[in-house]
Amino acid sequence: MSAKAIIKEETLINGAVKIIRNNGIEELSARNLAKTVGCSTQPIFRIFKNMDELKDKVYDVVYEIHQKFINKEQTHQVPFIGVGLSYIRFARKEKNLFKFLFMSNVSKYNNILDMAENEQGKIYAEMIQKSTGLSYDASKQIYINTWLIIHGIASMMATTNSELSDEEIETIIFDAFKGYRQVNMNKELNNRFKKNNKE
16 A cells, blocks of 8 residues: 555644654654654645645644643632643643644744633633623733733743642732732722712
């Protein structure tokens, strides 16, 4: 049977994920991928127009791996904090996949303001709104502010051998979340007070 009949898109994508997971995105090349899956480079460029198209499809697969990891059942009293802790655990466990998703030149999610407007960001803002009783806009601001801290810790986990414990990380995030929640609660109370006085 010819290589053309044997090598499938899924095989190449899985091989690319393996390379990134073990060695980083820098090591993903047509030659290395061909070696990993046991073929020539010909099937790669038969299936994909170029390496950029391959990376784009690999990105979506890795993002799904990431989403399944962080969307496992959450037991934290504040569900959004549970998501953040899972995000950091993913960065600690899957350093190279995390860097590929959020710290490489192919990243689709490297702007927190853009993330706050996409479907996932809206889900997180609604999650916060449900647990705090604040307006959607206030909840979105809490998400943005807290996520900057969560992403910063996750990036540190992916690039260093940080010795921060899970308990220390949870305290940092939870304290930040409570602080931002209180600030926004105060803002909403002040706005109501001003509105009532005008009336």
